[in-house]
Amino acid sequence: MQYPEPIAKLIDSYMKLPGIGNKTAVRLAFYTIDMNEKDVTAFSQALLAAKRDLHYCSVCGNITESDPCAICADKGRDQSQLIVVEQPKDVMSLEKMREYHGLYHVLHGVLSPIEGKGPEDINIKSLVKRLQTKESVKEIIIATNATPEGEATAMYLSRLLKPAGLKVTRLASGLAVGSDIEYADEMTLYKAIEGRQEI
């Protein structure tokens, strides 16, 4: 016996999401049938709205409803600093901190020779163009992930932008706040010692 078609289709849709396999998709689909109608309708509309109403900012590449995005449009923000991140969600994470008031640029990826991703496949061209026209920017803070690809991308950007007289910095590597030295891996400890600071 097959699942009734409406539920089979819903299972297929759930399975397209990352990290959701067949068993979880079946569970979610049956749960959906028992949800109240209002929530399901809201969910259905939210999916369409997210796809329809959200775009990438033509200036920084962040996800936004308006173009340019709220951050790019806000003249009150510090126009001398610019953080480069991999993904729009990284902007959200940094904004949650409420300590940084400068600009952003979203690469939408990292350099990855294994996946065949070169400089022309991520938003580097638009970054260079932006820096050429926006002379107020003095410091580029590279906040790509602390992965091999993220590090490689940081090095690439540094070599690309430094000759233009820009200050290029990288987020510190070291122990996460609240973590134990005992459980830190060797690379993290090495980075933490290398970056040690006088107190």
Place this chain on the structure above:
Amino acid sequence: MQYPEPIAKLIDSYMKLPGIGNKTAVRLAFYTIDMNEKDVTAFSQALLAAKRDLHYCSVCGNITESDPCAICADKGRDQSQLIVVEQPKDVMSLEKMREYHGLYHVLHGVLSPIEGKGPEDINIKSLVKRLQTKESVKEIIIATNATPEGEATAMYLSRLLKPAGLKVTRLASGLAVGSDIEYADEMTLYKAIEGRQEI
């Protein structure tokens, strides 16, 4: 900075699903924005269709598009056996086996004094009524889960239905096929020894 409203709403909707917390919901929402439009539209429609087109069979309580469901309507199925399960997805699991050709009855829950669920809160009344009018049924196979609540529900049904002259059986408990004795818990081993069979 808040998430743009369309994405915040989508995160809220994802968080209403079981086992999906804030971090996963954020990840799924950002993933959705990068999905192709066709898949998102299909997902949105599947949600509405599952809610709109699926109903509970008025005879057995299983999920169905038509009423009565395909199993109840199929006169070719064995009308002498009836399996009682907790949820519609249990029917799907048993049907996948392709070895059982009788009828089903879905309780939509189990007896649970802790959650205040008594016999009148699950589909027992409709089961009794169905058995009174459908004299072809000779054996009731109780396939509630092997949990304390499932066992209690099985005992309750057994005491309720046996006086009517029905044969009431319960799925066997024991070692799962492919599992190691070493990792089996005490209760499972006890049930496996208790239910041992001559070979």
